[in-house]
Amino acid sequence: xxxxxxEFDGAIAxxxxxxxxxxxxxxxxxxxxxxxxxxxEADNAVVILTGNEKVLSAGFDLAIISEPGRAAADMLxxxxxxxxxxxxFPTPVxxxxxGHAIAMGFFLLLSGDYRIGVDAPVKLVANEVAIGMTxxxxxxxxxxxxxxxxxxxxxxxxxxxxxxxxxxxxxxLDLVVPRDELQKAARxxxxxxxxxxxxxxxxxxxxxxxxxxxxxxxxxxxxxxPPN
Numbered sequence: 001x002x003x004x005x006x007e008f009d010g011a012i013a014x015x016x017x018x019x020x021x022x023x024x025x026x027x028x029x030x031x032x033x034x035x036x037x038x039x040x041e042a043d044n045a046v047v048i049l050t051g052n053e054k055v056l057s058a059g060f061d062l063a064i065i066s067e068p069g070r071a072a073a074d075m076l077x078x079x080x081x082x083x084x085x086x087x088x089f090p091t092p093v094x095x096x097x098x099g100h101a102i103a104m105g106f107f108l109l110l111s112g113d114y115r116i117g118v119d120a121p122v123k124l125v126a127n128e129v130a131i132g133m134t135x136x137x138x139x140x141x142x143x144x145x146x147x148x149x150x151x152x153x154x155x156x157x158x159x160x161x162x163x164x165x166x167x168x169x170x171x172x173l174d175l176v177v178p179r180d181e182l183q184k185a186a187r188x189x190x191x192x193x194x195x196x197x198x199x200x201x202x203x204x205x206x207x208x209x210x211x212x213x214x215x216x217x218x219x220x221x222x223x224x225x226p227p228n
Contacts, residue, residue: 001019001020002032003017003018003019003023003028003029003032004016004017004018004029004032004033004035004036005018005036006036006039006040008039008040008043008045010194011044011045011046011191011194011195012045012046012047012048012187012190012191012194013036013039013040013043013045013046013047013048014047014048014050015033015036015037015040015047015048015049015050016050016051016052017029017033017049017050017051017052017056017057018051018052020052022054022055022057022058022100023051023052023055023056023057023058023105024057024058024059024060024061024062025057025059025060025061025075025078025079025082025104025105025108026060026061026064026075027061027064027071027074027075027078029061030075030078030079030082033082034082034085037085037086037089040091041089041090041091044091044199045091046091046092046093046094046190046191046193046194047089047091047092047093047094047190048094048095048096048186048187048190049086049093049094049095049096049108049112050095050096050097050098050182050183050186051097051098051099052098052099053098053099054098054099054100055098055099055100055101055102055105056095056097056098056099056100056101056105056108056109057101057102057104057105057108058100058102058103058105059102059103059104059105059106060075060076060079060103060104061075070228073225074225074228076136076224076225077221077225077227079104079107079108080107080136080138080139080142080217080220080221080225081221082108082111083107083108083110083111083138083142083217084111084214084217084218084221086108086111086112087111087142087145087206087210087213087214087217088206088207088210088214089113090199090202090203091199091202091203092113092114092190092193092194092197092202093111093112093113093114094112094113094114094115094116094186094189094190094193095108095109095111095112095114095115095116096116096182096183096185096186097109097115097116097117097118097122097124097173098118098179098182099118099120099122100122100123100124101117101122101123101124101125102123102124102125102126102127103125103126103127103128104139106124106125106126107126107139107142107143109124109172109173110142110143110145110146110147110172111142113206114174114175114189114193115172115173115174115175116173116174116175116176116177116182116185116186116189117164117167117172117173117175117176117177118164118176118177118178118179118182119164119176119177119178119179120164120179122164123161124161124162124164124167124172124173125155125159125160125161125162126139126143126155126156126159127159127161128156128159129156129157129158129159130159135156136220136224136225137220137221137223137224138217138220138221138224138225140156140220141213141216141217141220142213142217143155143156144213144216145210145213145216145217146171146172147170147171147172148169148170148171150170151166151170151171151172155170164176175189
């Protein structure tokens with residue numbers, strides 16, 4: 001079963017996550033997302049990354065993460081590698097979250113260049129401490145890079161969901177729209193990027209702006225989840 005679809009139209013690639021459930025970021029899901037990003041990079045496309053009607057992603061596959069060992073460590077490493085790839089992607093990445101973004105799904109949301117959420121009762125939350133998990137260092141570095149200081153402390157230490165009317169000011173989102181306007185808004189933003197930005201300058205500036213954050217995320221990932 002394909003969990004990820006790819007649609008290229010003009011200069012824009014839309015990558016849609018839909019496993020029929022909560023878009024768990026299992027190794028298979030990660031591999032399909034990376035394959036879609038490979039296609040977008042080959043097409044030199046501005047990316048829209050979105051989910052199904054309920055969720056962007058609810059995070060890692062709990063069946064794997066609940067069994068400590070190599071498989072769980074590799075899955076976590078893969079998730080943070082994916083985040084780093086999005087943060088350093090050579091073309092703009094617009095993330096359109098149609099629903100919940102929880103745990104690694106939340107960190108995935110924070111890895112876009114422009115993040116759009118919906119004006120609806122959805123959860124945008126790093127819930128790790130509520131489920132008995134100390135946050136990985138890489139997740140802390142991703143969040144530190146994007147959130148205001150107060151939101152960073154509150155959301156991570158108390159697993160406090162961010163309300164939609166606070167999300168932009170907190171650094172979680174760049175825009176909130178009605179649910180039925182989400183895809184159009186994402187398309188409009190992606191089109192603006194595709195038609196107004198010089199992609200070489202975008203890539204070079206992104207590398208400079210995020211160099212410190214990416215180095216911190218990389219060091220944290222390698223230390224906590226070393227490769228085989």
